[in-house]
Amino acid sequence: xxxxxxxxxxxxxxxxxxxxxxxxxxxxxxxxxxxxxxxxxxxxxxxxxxxxxxxxxxxxxxxxxxxxxxxxxxxxxxxxxxxxxxxxxxxxxxxxxxxxxxxxxxxxxxxxxxxxxxxxxxxxxxxxxxxxxxxxxxxxxxxxxxxxxxxxxxxxxxxxxxxxxxxxxxxxxxxxxxxxxxxxx
Numbered sequence: 001x002x003x004x005x006x007x008x009x010x011x012x013x014x015x016x017x018x019x020x021x022x023x024x025x026x027x028x029x030x031x032x033x034x035x036x037x038x039x040x041x042x043x044x045x046x047x048x049x050x051x052x053x054x055x056x057x058x059x060x061x062x063x064x065x066x067x068x069x070x071x072x073x074x075x076x077x078x079x080x081x082x083x084x085x086x087x088x089x090x091x092x093x094x095x096x097x098x099x100x101x102x103x104x105x106x107x108x109x110x111x112x113x114x115x116x117x118x119x120x121x122x123x124x125x126x127x128x129x130x131x132x133x134x135x136x137x138x139x140x141x142x143x144x145x146x147x148x149x150x151x152x153x154x155x156x157x158x159x160x161x162x163x164x165x166x167x168x169x170x171x172x173x174x175x176x177x178x179x180x181x182x183x184x185x
Contacts, residue, residue: 008083011073015174017063022181023054026061028174032093036060039094039104039139040067040172042087042131043112044120047182050090052111054181058099063091064175064182067133068165073173079127087131091172101139105146108132114150115160130164133172140168 017028032038043049046064054062066079069086079086092104112120114130132147134140143166151162174180 008071008074008078010071014073015075015176017174017177017180021054021061021063023184024061026093028061028063028180032060035095035097036093037096037101038135039092039101040089040133040135040170041092041104041108042067042089042129042133043108043114044088044128044130045123046088046090046175046179049088049111050181051183052107053090053092053104056094056099056104056107058095058097058103060093060095062093062181064179065089065091066127066173066175067170068131068167072171076176076179080125082125082127086127086173087129088127088175089131089133089172091174101142102146105132105143109146109150114162114164115154117163130162132164132166133170134166134168140166 021028050062050064053059066074066086067089069084071084074084074086078084118126118129120128132143134143147162147164
């Protein structure tokens with residue numbers, strides 16, 4: 001987690017966002033139906049990452065947001081300024097009876113280049129870093145094991161080391177309404 005920058009405005013209230021998902025009509029904010037679980041992934045720009053996950057069978061809802069920084073409820077402009085320490089991330093709410101956390105991890109690893117550090121392609125900055133934020137000890141163990149397996153495969157193929165961060169229980173802050181399900185609008 002990064003240190004707070006004093007010039008930035010601390011907010012106590014979340015960003016206003018729509019009540020429902022633009023694509024599938026499910027709610028964007030908790031409480032979610034019983035039996036569902038949450039996962040948070042950062043893999044570059046959240047627009048494409050969110051679309052990748054909402055298309056998976058068993059994913060109930062997704063939301064674009066920020067995590068891993070020092071400011072409560074940051075704005076896109078603040079995050080892109082690089083001073084808050086947040087990454088662009090996607091909240092994935094899923095039914096583990098239909099899709100496993102391991103399947104979500106597979107989609108995460110296949111959906112971006114986890115060796116690029118603070119960038120994804122032409123998107124450059126710490127907000128585009130690769131990150132997995134776990135909400136349970138089981139998710140943490142599975143994420144760490146999947147990173148080791150994926151790193152072995154990349155190493156054997158002659159690729160760079162994985163720079164993906166794995167963090168536990170960091171707060172998720174919703175991005176502004178215009179960023180929610182952006183690629184479907």
